[in-house]
Each structure stands twice: as C-alpha cells, then as structure tokens.
Amino acid sequence: MKIGILFGGRSEEHAVSVKSAREVAEHLDPDKYEPYYIGITRSGAWRLCDGPGAEWEDGDLRPVVLSPDPGVGGLLVLERGRYDTIGLDVVLPVLHGKLGEDGAVQGLLELSGIPYAGCDVQGSALCMDKSLAYLVARGAGIATPDFRVVTADEHVEPDELTYPVFVKPARSGSSFGVTKVSRGEELAGAIGVARQYDSKVLVERAVVGSEVGCAVLGDDPELITGEVDRIALSHGFFRIHQESAPEAGSENSTPIVPADIPAESRALVQETAKAVYRALGCRGLARVDMFLLADGTVMLNEVNTLPGLTSYSRYPRMMAAAGLSLGDVIDRVVSLAVTGKAR
Numbered sequence: 001m002k003i004g005i006l007f008g009g010r011s012e013e014h015a016v017s018v019k020s021a022r023e024v025a026e027h028l029d030p031d032k033y034e035p036y037y038i039g040i041t042r043s044g045a046w047r048l049c050d051g052p053g054a055e056w057e058d059g060d061l062r063p064v065v066l067s068p069d070p071g072v073g074g075l076l077v078l079e080r081g082r083y084d085t086i087g088l089d090v091v092l093p094v095l096h097g098k099l100g101e102d103g104a105v106q107g108l109l110e111l112s113g114i115p116y117a118g119c120d121v122q123g124s125a126l127c128m129d130k131s132l133a134y135l136v137a138r139g140a141g142i143a144t145p146d147f148r149v150v151t152a153d154e155h156v157e158p159d160e161l162t163y164p165v166f167v168k169p170a171r172s173g174s175s176f177g178v179t180k181v182s183r184g185e186e187l188a189g190a191i192g193v194a195r196q197y198d199s200k201v202l203v204e205r206a207v208v209g210s211e212v213g214c215a216v217l218g219d220d221p222e223l224i225t226g227e228v229d230r231i232a233l234s235h236g237f238f239r240i241h242q243e244s245a246p247e248a249g250s251e252n253s254t255p256i257v258p259a260d261i262p263a264e265s266r267a268l269v270q271e272t273a274k275a276v277y278r279a280l281g282c283r284g285l286a287r288v289d290m291f292l293l294a295d296g297t298v299m300l301n302e303v304n305t306l307p308g309l310t311s312y313s314r315y316p317r318m319m320a321a322a323g324l325s326l327g328d329v330i331d332r333v334v335s336l337a338v339t340g341k342a343r
Helices: 014-027 104-112 121-128 130-139 184-195 263-279 314-321 326-339
Strands: 002-008 034-040 046-049 062-066 074-079 082-087 090-094 147-150 165-169 179-181 201-205 210-219 222-225 229-233 253-256 284-292 298-304
Touching: 002 014, 002 074, 014 034, 014 090, 014 326, 062 104, 090 104, 090 326, 104 121, 121 130, 121 298, 130 147, 130 263, 130 298, 165 184, 179 184, 184 201, 210 263, 210 314, 210 326, 222 263, 229 314, 263 284, 263 298, 284 314, 284 326, 314 326
Parallel strands: 002 034, 002 090
Antiparallel strands: 034 046, 046 062, 062 074, 074 082, 147 201, 165 179, 165 201, 210 222, 210 229, 210 284, 229 253, 284 298
C-alpha cells in the first residue's frame, strides 16, 4: 500500500510532529506499506524526502504538492523541470496544531479524493477550537470548565474574574501560550502571551482535580480505549513537549499508566472519553484529556485529534498498556481510512 506521511508543518508544534513521524516510520510494517515522506518546512514548503530524520531538511529534497485534483490521486513531484506523479492509496497526516490538526490539511485531502487517517474537516476544526468543543460537549451533557472567550480587541477587567484562572489560546496545542493566573495584575500579560498564538483567547476557571487522559481508536460505534493515565504533578501545571529534553522526562510531571484511580473512576473516564469522541464527531483516533474531581465527576479538558506519537507521548503509552503497539494502531487507523472498518 502506498502511504503518504505528512509531517513537520508551520505550527509551533513542528518539532513534535517530526518526532512523531520518526516514531511512525520505525513502526511501519515494510511488508504492508511503501511510504512516501512529505516534510513541510516551518515556512510551509512541501518537500519529498527520505524520511523524518533529525536533519531531514539537509537530505535529498524534491519540491512536491498534493494535487487537489482527484483524477491525479496523489503527488506531483518536480523532477528536472517537469512534474511526475506518484499515486497514493492513503495519507497519514502526522501533523500537530494549526494548519495540520485544525481541518486545513483535511480539506485539501478531501479535495484530493485520497483516503486519509484521522478526523475529518468538521471534527478537526471543532476539536481544535476549545470554546466550540466545550459548547458542543455541554450540549451532550458532558461537564466542562467555566470559561469566557476574549476576542482580539476585547479588554477584560481583572476584578471581573474569580482566581485562579488559566489563560490559553483557543486554537493551539501542547500548552503553548498557556498561563496560570493567580492575581488580577497578571491577567493582561497572560492574555498578551496567549495572543501570540491565537487572536481568540480563553479564560478558564481553574479546576481542582486530577488530570487524566484516555486514548480512543476507531469509528463509532466500534471504539477501543487504551488504559487511562494520570498526570502526577509536583508543582505548576502540565506543559507537555516544552521541556528542553522531553525524552528524559519532565521536571514537574510524571504520567502514570494505568492510572492509580479506582476501577469505577477508570470506567467512567473511558465512557466519558467515548461520549466526547462521539459528540465532537471524531474518527480514526484521538486523545481525550479530562479532569477527575474529588467527588468522582469527570470533566472535559481538551481533545487532540492527532495526538503526539513520540516515544514519550501519552497516546501510544496508553494503547501499549491496553495491548496495542504503535504498529497495531497505525494498521487500524489506515484500515479505517481505506475500508471504513478495522481489519
């Protein structure tokens, strides 16, 4: 099967995407797949390359585009002044953040007519915007944090809020631009930081509870969940992918898989994750992050429609704990993309 693997991208999560693609490359079964690696530079240039190595941009690169013409069904590669075509059977977009996980690339893939793994345009866009995801989840009876949206030109009076709050970009990932605000005088600066990543900002009341997550795989109604994890924090808040050497661990957080929570809480987290997945129209795979409160209530935090797949990421760890390797996950999401049901 000829599989196109998109990685890199223009978002702040470019480096994470490269690491995720590197892990995918190591787990692709060569008897099943013939991979074509399409690296997207930080400036947005698309290049056909040998693979997602650490120095992939220094290798043999050829300009490439994914044709929006379904009659082409694949890539147009610039070779010696002319374009050659490479047909693809399926695309795996290993992209995180803006212009990768928000429906933009998914729209291009819809135009191309090539089957692709993961959430569609609507599900990707909805999950990327935390405020819209919260509204839809609430409509489905799922608890969410109290929040307010701050638009690009809006000023917020600090005394209007009850502290602490989290200020975050509405459409960003991996905790980029997120600040915990404990006093009113910190608010303006935190909003300024969030606006570096998105003109639309969320101010959320801080939730007192354990951070838990659940990996979901499949298409409704046949959904598989991984083992639930819990993020044990020593101080501060969870900032995944922002450490200088995340492979060596975090200075303030440790993921515990399976989560050290009661069995009934574990079951409720998994059922809530599936309910969120369905309500937001997810398909293929997603990681649902939640809060487990002291009274046993489960509350939505956010949904990652293309979760990190690095060696230290939560999604593959949760699936591995449930008996599914990353290779198994890839096989299933690709099969879902091509046939509509897992092998």
